[in-house]
Amino acid sequence: MNTTPPSDQPMPADGPKVIPAATLVIFRTATSGGPPELLMVQRAKEMRFAGGAAVFPGGRVDEADRELARAILPDEAEEIAAARVAAIRETLEETGLMVATTEPVSAAQAAEARQMLLERVELAPVLRHFGWHLVPERLALYAHWCPPWEGAFDTRFFVIDLGTGAVDIEVDATENTRLFWASAADALAMADRGEISVIFPTRRNLERLARFGSHAEALADIARHPVRRIHPQIEIRDGAEWLTIPADLGYPVDGQPRATAQRG
Template identity: 30%
Template sequence: MASDKIKDFSKRLSGTGEGSQELVPAATVVLLRPSPDGFETLMLRKNSKLAFGGMWVFPGGRIDPEDGHEDLPMDERARIAAVREAMEEAQLELRAEDLEWFSHWTPPPLGNRRFATWFFVTTAPPAEVVIDQGEITDSQWMTPAAALASHQRGDIELAPPTYVSLHYLSQYSDPETALTELGTAEPRYYATHIGQEGDDLVAMWEGDAGYESGDATTPGPRHRLLMGSDGFQLDDSGSPS
C-alpha cells in the first residue's frame, strides 16, 4: 500500500475530488524564445485549487472531444489540444504543424484524473502573454537553468515532468539547436513508478533497477528523480540511450 506521503503527492498532481483512477489524455507545449542567456521558456502558475495547484507548468491541459476527429491519431489530437490551451491560457496563437513531439508521460496508478501527457516544443510567437487570473494566476519567461535554480531554492514548485523537461532543455545553448535535436530524436516515454528511499519520494522509469518492483533501494542502474526535502535530483545513469 502506498504511504501517506505518496498519496498526498499524487493528490497534488490530480486535484481534489472522488472517482476512479481515470487516465486522462492531455497535452502541453514548451514555448521557446531567444534571450541574452540563450533562450527562455514560458512558465505559468496554476491556481492552487486545481490539479498541479500552485505549481509552475508549461501551457497545456486535457484533450477535449472537440480537439480533432476521434479517428485522428492521438498525437495529432494532442497537437490540436496544445494549440487550443496556449490560446486559452496565454492568448498565444500557435500552429499545430509547428509543434515537435519530444516526450510522453504516464503517471503512476495513484490518485484520480491521472493525466497521460504529450509534451511538445515550438518557437514562441512574438505576442504578449495574457493570462486569465483564474486557472492561471501568474506567468514568467525563464531560462531553463534559472527555473531549475529557482525550484532548488524553494521559490517555485515544479512537477517531475516539468523538472525533467527543463533539465534536458538546460543542456542546449540556443533555441534552434534545442528544436532541431528534440524534433529529430525519438520521443521519450516515461511511465512513472513511485517509491521511497528513506523519507524521500523517488520517481522511477524503465531502465531503473527498482522500476518493476517499486523498491527504490534496489541496487543497480538508475533512471529516476529523487524528490527530497532539499530539492529534486535527476539520476539517469541507467537511462535508455
C-alpha cells in the same frame, strides 16, 4: 523490455483510465543573447492538478480537438494530432498567444480570439472567424509522460519556437495566477530558492531543456531519443524510495527521492 504502448496510441483498454492531455514548451530568443527563454504559467492553488506549481501551458484534450484534428491532420495518428490541436488551443486560452498559424497574428487579434475561445470553448469557430489556417506540424513532439494510476494525465509534450520575444501575454486569472518567461536554468534556480514550485515531470524536463542553447538543439536531441510514454516508477536506492524514469530517454537526471518529489 519496454511494454508500454507506442506514443501514438491511446492507453490500452486494460490499462489505467487516464485523461489525454497536451503541453506546449514555447521557446523565444532571449533579448540578452543568452539561452532561450521558455513560457511558464503558475497554476492557481485551488486547481486539482499541480495547484500552485509552475508548469508549461496545456490541458486536457477535448472531443472538439479530436474533430478538428481529424479534419486538418487526417493522415496522422489521432492521439498525436488531437494533442497538437489541444496544445494550441490551451496556449491561446491560458496565455493569449496564438501559435502555429500560416498568417501573422497581431496582439489585438490574439486578444479578440482568446475572448471568443473562452465564450465558444472550441478552437474551430475561432479559426473560421479570423480565416486562420493552422500548421500543427510546427509543434514537435518532445516527450510523453503518464503516471501509471487511475485518473492520471496522459500528457504529450510539444516544443515550438516563437523566434522573437516581441509578444504579448496575459494570464487568464482563473486556472493560473502568473505568466513568466525564464530560461530553463533560471526556472530551476527559482525552484531551488523556493520562489516557485515544480512537479516531478516539470523538473525533469527543465533539466533536459537547460542543456539546449537553441530550439534547433532541442529538435536534434528529440531526433536522438524517440518519444515513448514515460511511466515514473518507485525504486529503492540506498535504502530509500526514489521516483524514477528510464535512463535512455535523454534526461540528465533519472530520479529523485520520493520524499522530495512533488507529484501534482
